[in-house]
Amino acid sequence: MSETIVMPKLGMTMTEGTITEWYKEIGDTVEKGEPVLMISSEKLNQDVEAPNTGILLEKFGDVEDELKVGDALAIIGEEGEKPSSADKKDTNPVSVDVMNFEKPHSPSDIPAQQGVTKHQQSDRIFITPLARRMAVDNDIDIQSVTGSGGKGRITKRDIDKVLASSDRQTEPAHELAAKQAAATVSAPTASVGEGLSPMRKAIARNMRESLAQTAQLTLHRKAGIDQLIEFQQTLRNELNANNSEVKLSLTVLLARAAILALQELKAMNSTYFDGQLVEFDEVHLGIATSLDNGLLVPVIKNAHQKTIGSLANALKDVTERARIGEADQALLSGSTFTITNLGASGIEYFTPILNPTETGILGIGALQEELILSEDGTVKAIKKIPLSITFDHQIIDGAKAAEFLSILVKYIETPYLLVL
Template identity: 85%
Template sequence: MSETIVMPKLGMTMTEGTITEWYKDVGDAVEKGEPVLMISSEKLNQDVEAPNSGILLEKFGDVEDELKVGDALAVIGEEGEKPSPTDKKDIDPVSVEITEFEKPASPADMPKQQGVTKHQRSDRIFITPLARRMAANHNIDIQSVTGSGGKGRITKQDIERVLESGAEVQTESAHELATHQSAATVSEAIVSIGQGLSPMRKAIARNMRESLTQTAQLTLHRKATIDPLIDFQKMLRNELSASNSELKLSLTVLLARATVLALQEFKPMNATYQDGQLTESDEVHLGIATSLENGLLVPVIKNAHQKTIGTLANELKDVTERARNGEVDQALLSGSTFTITNLGASGIEYFTPILNPTETGILGIGSLQEELALKDDGTIKAIKKIPLSITFDHQIVDGVAAAEFLSILVKYIESPYLLVL
């Protein structure tokens, strides 16, 4: 019996996925566990494997098509077999196909369009989710559009062709138009975000747009004297070397430890705001913004407040390497309560980090700066400063409170022995 592959749910917040690449075509043989296609969610790419061996009988989407979780992606069965309707019993049929049986009373009831061929009302109409949204936004009757995809499926290109042809579309009354105009405008804006970009860049664009539209973001900047932390790092490295430890202790690890302690001391910054509910967390789940060749991922160190400096160093190295090697899963990329992003290696001093959606704050770390300072005895000495940028949601935290968080963080940086007490 044939079996349907559906769009999987990779995380709690995932509602739809994008087809990134097809590895198999209709008619190809597939083995159980063999990748059939690649999909992308908001934060990662993942192969979808065949649930059993057989022949790929049908494909329900093209590259760059967006399908909802649970939508059919493909059907696998025996050669010559016709897919059974029971194979789709757990799938919302509206998301895969539209079947209508009412016939118009007269030809006048059918809208006239140029360059398209009408389907019979009893025909099964296959259409990608993106094409369906575009048709709805432009009020195009999909019954009158000829699809160029497999099994006559209507794709984004088919809707664009209809629009370019200047074809007439269904008309609405003034009242209906006024009612739906605002919603259609919003829908078009959502569809257009990141259009033409790679799936990962598109996901980043959507997340950033969501972050900026749903929060009141403000950024404060401050420097901390980092010489004490550098001296502390050298002392720990000497101790590790003497004990033949292979642990690599970077300044980023010590700054992460300082941030964790500051978040525990100032809990309003370690909070999430989602669906109208503000939650201050006792646990610190630290997101680490990690740059990739084609984008950005934020793997999460869970329960960072329970980690020693050594454990924190090992886990930070592990999660960033997994992110860069494409070995992450949704669990590793979710659940953060606060995020750190470091542009110090790029020579950037101050910048404006954008909040990771639902979080209250994100800390930006810049490159070390050398400055001259006046000592108590009147002499001048060279010191090193590190620029810190805290972006916060002004809905939840005021500027004075965010400044207080920075002061606490500076305390741990300039008094590093507090990191081990």
């Protein structure tokens, strides 16, 4: 008996996914557990496996098509088998209802005044969710669009062709720009990041949500880091002498300093969500990790319980998993505070944006060398590191955030406190 593969829900916040690649074509044999296609969600890429062994009978959606959680992706059955009536009922990619997921709208549910003609069941037009939203936003009658997808389904590419056609460019440029600007201002939150890659869309939505729900302010300060560098070298020598494979970077030591500062000033290690303010005893540390196509924030859980060596191993593990695409939802959620380091890019100070729903995020800049006049009257070169703390002014005042930086600087400039 044939079975339907549906768009899975990879995380609590996932509502839709994008088809990234098809590994199989209609008529191909697939084994149970074998990847059939790859999808991408807000932050993750994942293969979708065959639920049983059989033949790929039907595919619903092309590469780059965006479908809602629970939408039908493909049907697998026996050779020559026709999909069951239940399977056929689910072949409309915008009207399946699977496992009590949110039921998407079918094109016939869209009011005519939204710019898309209302169709009767007998002449239903197949259109992907993304293409349908683009049609509504741009007042395109989908009856006039020729679909290039399977079974004539209208896709994003088809709408893009309509938008690029000359008959839509007759409007004066300044009027068109004004309409586009107005549409941007009035666009609902759900449209934020539309047209971007799934990862960039997630970043766009998170950043917009963060700025909309918090009162963000950033304070800057430098800390002397010569003592921390000497402390790092002392620990490295001890590790090498004992044939340890721990890689002790300055980022690890700065993370340890931040963890201790958060435990000393718990107001910065807090969350304000849904009308409730909660201060945490535990520190679950998010580490902003740059990728070729975006940014992920894997989380070191219970970072306050780790020694410097175990913290170094944990940081290496979570960032590597993020970079090679092995980060799952559990690794990317649950942080209480985040660190982002742009020192390798030569940046001194910057304004990091809060990771929802955290109260603070620490930005680390590039080491700076300064000349000072020592007590004996000689000029001395010292190294300092720029620190930027962004905080939610709804929860913490500037004086409290400045206190956090002072505590952090204490641990950086007196590094032996890191092991006490």
